[in-house]
Amino acid sequence: MEVKKLSISWQFLVVLVVTLQILSALDLDPYRVLGVSRTASQADIKKAYKKLAREWHPDKNKDPGAEDKFIQISKAYEILSNEEKRSNYDHYGDAGENQGYQKQQQQREYRFRHFHENFYFDESFFHFPFNSERRDSIDEKYLLHFSHYVNEVVPDSFKRPYLIKITSDWCFSCIHIEPVWKEVVQELEGLGVGIGVVHAGYERRLAHHLGAHSTPSILGIINGKISFFHNAVVRENLRQFVDSLLPGNLVEKVTNKNYVRFLSGWQQENKPHVLLFDQMPVVPLLYKLTAFAYKDYLSFGYVHVGLRGTEEMTRQYNVNVYAPAILIFKEHINKPADVIQARGMKKQVIDDFITQNKYLLAARLTSQKLFHELCPVKRSHRQRKYCVLLLTPEATKLSKPFEAFLSFALANTQDTVRFVHVYSNRQQEFASTLIPDSDTFQGKSAVSILERRTTGGRVVYKTLEAPWTGSESDKFTLLGYLDQLRRDPALLSSEAVLPDLTDELAPIFLLRWFYSASDYISDCWDSIFHNNWREMMPLLSLVFSALFILFGTVIVQAFSDSNDERESNPPDKEEAHEKAGKTEPSFTKENSSKIPKKGFVEVTELTDVTYTSNLVRLRPGHMNVVLILSNSTKTSLLQKFALEVYTFTGSSCLHFSFLSLDKHREWLEYLLEFAQDAAPIPNQYDKHFMERDYTGYVLALNGHKKYFCLFKPQKAVEEEEAMGSCSDLDSSLHLGESRGKSPCGLGPRPIKGKLSKLSLWMERLLEGSLQRFYIPSWPELD
16 A cells, blocks of 8 residues: 555656746746747847846846856857758757657657656556656657748648548547547558648648648648548547548549540540449449549549449449459550459559550640640650551541541550540640641641750650541551651751740639639638638628628618708708797797707716717817706806807807816816916916816817817896895806805805806807817826
């Protein structure tokens, strides 16, 4: 029991030490030490280094850890200032010249084995294979780096799909799927699927480029497109995932009803046609992968021999239905050009068989690329390649000259001679270069023997003097030229520069545009709903924001139009008087520019919360009319203020607020300093300075142009008619009295009298005839 407890304690100790080592390694990241990003330029790195070096230099910084910090800064700058060391660190996490992933794995394994040898450590306690030698040996030969992925994997994905696993250290799920991954890799690699492994800890750039945000992740790449695997990691699901990556039209199902049409397509497609006979109800994955690899050279069909309706084909071509058979058809559909049949055919056998039959016996030159492949440039005297070229007009059916040329090619197949033909009416410029300018070849076929000398189009050639009719004499003459050419290459005496062939099979512009658009839409759909959801979030956010703004603009415009219609059709004069009579009995249409839209005045308090929206960032052309009041005069002044400004609420450019003098006296006095001629500020040393009464003042503030207009309350100097009557409502109100109160108290009438002429001032405000006081900037309200 004591031994078991000791074993567990040592296990935790080792895990703790390894974790501390990892954390210490993270702290020594040169980018973190200098405080720069991974995309920082050399100027930014140098600037950061100088700043930190001055701060942590041991001569200037007396901190005990300054010397160690300075060494770290110097080491980090040494790595990042050298492009080679910086590149090595970005790729492998180490600045050494020849240290990559494998060496770092060895270092980690050595450190761990050092602990393992000195301490009793039972791996079965965690059920975790900490000794990574076994699991890393599986993935080591499949490791991908960013340059390798871009330069090799992506171009190769147009010939075969790739299955890539994203892994990392200390990933328990990665260990869990490792047995299944190993089994699937051995199977799919034998079928022709490319395998790759990306270590997210050392290839962060590649992992981010692939859109892998977690480990483990499995994805497939085909034709440069990335697709993520989202199902449970089992063998059958991974096989189905690879199968789903392949296009659905690679292999055509062939029966007795359509085999003649399928095999007769060689003339239009200019490709040999391949038929696989097998008892499987679905097309084998190996055959699909082969069809994808050679889709540019051959057309593939599949015959399920166990299905009714295939007996005629199996009988005609003498196929053994008990073993898979592959038949290749070229120009003759009644007899296959080559056959292979065996149980358990391997990929290498199929590839060799397909490679030997990639082209027709007398293929038609439909593009410059095909011309380069069939008639390569001469590399040396021992590697001469001659092309026997038939220039013939296009015909719906096989013409006699072409059939004779085809039979001659079948009887004289050689490694150094390739037979091809060209439709002279489709490649007129190319044909006119080889055919002599005479009426002898007008509308007839001609045969030329040529050898390419340079990739620029320079050739040496020999054209038969007479048109090619396919007679025995024409065949004998051509055979004599070929025999003479083996002994004397100088027979090709003519020289010319051939123009490039036009691509006859290329789709028209509209089709190319349609295919490109459909591919782009498909990529976007996959990226949004399946693959890189996180990367598409900014785009989705932008799209939905634009739609929201557009929708909001339409709604606002609709309400604006309805308001304009109501304004253009005002109610009757009596109705307007009845509506306004509840608040302002003396309301008339003459003293208002617009009919009020509401039966009340909306007045908001100007506070630090509403200050920015109601003043500082007020829209151009809008003004905020602010009433100055105190807590004691708030109710009476607001009632009078509402009555005075009600007739002006129809204007959409006016806003109404009130300001508490008890809270924001300093802000008001700061503004009034710019209007001393209209409202002089008393001396601050005056004993009545703090007793200045501003209640009843009204400010019209233009937040955009930074000016204001000032309304001073009317001074009602009325003597008390009855001595000692402190409650008389007609007592005089003087502006200099403390807080608007008389010695005997103020009634409501003198306070409301301050705003008796506010409506006239508002009319002058709308006319623009009031004096304006400008300020440099709006002060803070608090």
